[in-house]
Amino acid sequence: MAGVPRSLDEIADVSRVPKSEIARTYRYIARELSLEVKPADPEQYVPRFGSELGLSDEAKLRARQLLQNAKEKGVHSGKSPVGLAAASVYAAALLTNEKTTQAAVSEVADISEVTIRNRYHELLEAEETVGIA
Numbered sequence: 330m331a332g333v334p335r336s337l338d339e340i341a342d343v344s345r346v347p348k349s350e351i352a353r354t355y356r357y358i359a360r361e362l363s364l365e366v367k368p369a370d371p372e373q374y375v376p377r378f379g380s381e382l383g384l385s386d387e388a389k390l391r392a393r394q395l396l397q398n399a400k401e402k403g404v405h406s407g408k409s410p411v412g413l414a415a416a417s418v419y420a421a422a423l424l425t426n427e428k429t430t431q432a433a434v435s436e437v438a439d440i441s442e443v444t445i446r447n448r449y450h451e452l453l454e455a456e457e458t459v460g461i462a
Contacts, residue, residue: 334369371396374414381437392421395452402455416448
């Protein structure tokens with residue numbers, strides 16, 4: 330209702346209902362109501378992750394730019410929105426010389442450091458090709 334995306338893990342943690350039950354019920358409701366459910370936009374996670382890490386507005390803006398470039402290059406397709414958002418926040422912090430670690434971003438986003446590293450490299454590659462194309 331507030332337009333803030335939440336992961337299944339976050340919902341399961343506060344509801345004390347198994348993640349598999351939430352996912353199954355969600356799919357059932359969507360099917361019964363003929364809802365077209367699109368994946369969350371990774372940009373929607375940036376303000377929350379950035380704020381929890383104490384990053385500046387400049388870093389959050391840079392994270393959104395990285396995600397927009399990734400969308401233009403098709404890097405986002407088939408990737409977890411949370412993973413992409415976390416990687417963009419990490420990359421943006423480095424690009425704006427703000428202090429954060431993969432571990433800190435991993436904790437805030439509840440996603441593995443390996444996922445952050447993999448998406449981070451993909452985002453930077455997409456960023457590099459923007460100037461070339």
